[in-house]
Amino acid sequence: MKNSYKIILSRFLSNYGMLGILIILGILFSILTLRDQYPSGEDAARSLSKVLSTYSHDSSILIISRDTGDDSLFATSLDKRLTDQGFNSIKIISGDPLTVRKQISALPDSEKVSLIATSYAAAPMAFSIKNEMPGFANTIITPPPPYRWPTFLLPDNLRNVANQIAVIAIMAIGMTLVIITAGIDLSVGSLIALSAVVTAWFVGQVGGESATFWGMVLSGLIGIVLCGVIGAFSGLMITRFRIPPFIATLAMMQVAAGFAYVISEGKPIYHLPESFILLGRGAEPFLKIPYAVILMIILYIAAHILMTRTTIGRYVYAVGGNMEAARLAGIRVKRILFFVYMLCGILAGLGGVVMASQLKSGAPTYGLTYELYVIAAVVVGGTSLSGGEGRIFGTLIGAFIIAVIQNGMNLTNVETYTQKIVLGLVILGAVLLDRLKQMGMGKK
Amino acid sequence: MKTNSPNITSILQITGIRKAFPGVQAISRASFDLNPGEIHALVGENGAGKSTLIKILTGAHKADSGEVLLDGKLVSFGSPLEARRAGIAAIYQEFSLIPSLPVSANIFLGRENTTHGLISPRREIKDTIALFNRLGLKLDPETPVGNLSIAHQQLVEIAKALATKSQILVMDEPTAALAPHEVESLFGILRDLKSEGIGIIFIGHRLEEILEIADRVTVMRDGATIGTWNIGEITRAELISQMVGRPIEEEYPKSKAIFGETYFEVRGLTGGPVRDISFSARRGEILGLAGLMGAGRTEVVRLIFGADNKSDGQIIIGGEKCDINSPKDAIDCGICLLTEDRKAQGLILMASCRENFALPNLESWSHLGFVDSKREIDRFSERVRSLNIRLSSPEQRAEDLSGGNQQKLLVARWLETNFEVIIFDEPTRGIDVGAKHEMYLLINELAARGKVVIVISSDLLEILEIADRIIVMREGQISGEISDMATATQEKIMALAT
Missing domain, CATH: 3.40.50.1860 (Rossmann fold)
Structure with missing residues (x-):
């Protein structure tokens, strides 16, 4: 079946074509940051x-x-x-x-x-x-x-890039599933803040700076579960009452942000144990890969398996591809939708815990406008907003494209406001390129 | 056989068209001509190259070689817009209407008359009425298109095509969604257009319609035009054998199944427009469900299948009451439904053939939620072989299959479930003669295996030939039953349906 390989190859290119852009960006910033390095x-x-x-x-x-x-x-x-x-x-x-x-x-x-x-x-x-x-x-x-080497490619910098994007990348897994079902979840940014605040608050309740390991794990789980419940609630509104996902999650975005402020009384919660930063800033001793990045990689592999090898994954694609056809093929569409919004909430909660650990505090201001970065990562990663199509690892690539652009501009001293302009244009350009390529393929 | 000798009077002349897509020679040799005031039918199986030829004519594709002469002048359209401007209007199966806009706004969509940049809805309505009067249509220009029946939408589409001056009208299966009386009124309009000197290219699958309305017919097969005949000089059987390239013994094979016990029963089914439907069917029986569009046939089977919520009624399978509240429940009870609209309600178009095939069966092909992909591909390959589904690879998008193969793919996946009752809603709509024949054989085989088969069809000839018994519906209720098939006629069905 020679044809099969052809189709698989062209699918690979269309699914992971953004990898090329990531590599080009990497090369670009490597050249731009090539300078004398002073080893230590x-x-x-x-x-x-x-x-x-x-x-x-x-x-x-x-x-x-x-x-x-x-x-x-x-x-x-x-x-x-x-x-x-x-x-x-x-x-x-x-x-x-x-x-x-x-x-x-x-x-x-x-x-x-x-x-x-x-x-x-x-x-x-x-x-x-x-x-x-x-x-x-x-x-x-x-x-x-000294030796000539791109600052961008220094191991420390690459670790930094990965660690910086871990939170967004983890949340983008859930968002990918949601967008594959042709939905959207705007609440994830607020859920980060809520999760971080709730986790930090509970750590405070179980002993603050002297909290035990299990006390912190429990606090993190409470934050994550709470976000899962909020995600599930959005899912319920969307499936049971057919409220459009945009509206339901827009409302939950406000609600979650409000809760975060109420619980924290508007102030950041500090006084966390030193060991609390293990997840966010710690790294394994051999290659010094940050734990947050390892967590991210494990989650991506798990999500990839979920989406390609399990019935749930197939159903998620089917629901997004044609909801009515999926229902008439005997799929419990509402359950699938409920599941993806709940999962999206859980992963946003996890992102919040990682962020709290990175910053060693929980504040209601965390995650502001993160939903946009998360959605951008998913879309740049090749997932169609109209549903039915998208790949988990595409999203990881999308997240890294955003991270690399931000990091590269920091290294080349591009000013923050200019960075926003460039980032916006790059997101547009990446998606545009993908569109043009698909249009070219469709035309034959 | 009439040859395509150059005709001075023809408004359109296509000669020696060739067109290749990567990997396929879509058209190897096509010639066609059209006279003013003529209806020229273009028939052929799916994949024969009809739509490619039409797309070349209407500017959607460019031919690799060959000539298109319009009024004796060589033309080459770069876009559908150029073709339109040259007086070629096309109506495709997929309507280009906006359901929420009124009829008049749809008619003038894209070429609104404006004064100082503003549209005058009143003038549009006036112009629409004038247009409708010319065409002899009686439609309210202010109704939103979405509120019209499919047949009326079709008429709006035609009116829209003719609102600008056109000398050629291309119609791709205009009768596919129409009930018999609506077909008649459409044909009336086509005859009027003919008398105005408009040339019509009519693409269709229903041969009796073509024999009724067309003046000439051109057959395409395997990317080539096989020949052109005057209607009256060719019989239905000859036309079919030209299309498939071999003689077909019987167009409608007869079911030889032996009836078993009464197995499937519906009692007092009510919901939506459907009121108090009761009937039963035996194993091995092919039960036809006839009626006009909107009579509630599709609604009945959707209620049975749990696709819509019933307000009352029972479904009894094998003597046991089944509690069906969703399609999932129905499938678990052993019912499957081949929906009438395979693109909107059957397939996930962007997904692969394999994925579409597997969808209702994944649960039984998985362990702990993980899909057994070997089993999946094995089952797929076997069904593709046994049902003779033509595809280039299991990973091909379902969208890219021809209508007949799409339909077979959908049937194939139901055959994998544990079903005893199978419902076909318009199983042969929009598929070619060869695929239709295979579908009939399949229906018969299922009956022979002792399944309960229910078939809905708007094609009266078809339902008369394949069903063992026909239930006729009118306005959401059963209006009669025809069980003596020997004396059944289309007129009898129509009498019960209207």
């Missing part, structure tokens, strides 16, 4: 040890660093590497300029220093020592060599 920590130690390997092994080396985590890592790692290379006279001095100076003055004259290896953070310190302190005039100062 382990990387700095590695590259500097290579530079130093050309010097005589008898040189006495002084490693200077600040006493920050990254710098200490640099110092110990460099020490180890140089020792392994066979250098036998290595000394580490770290701390603020005053301490460092003191320690250097305390060095016996016999230990003449021929090389100072320094981190970037400590480099100004090293140069002032060379200039000002006697006996260092001939000392060579070697900071780690």
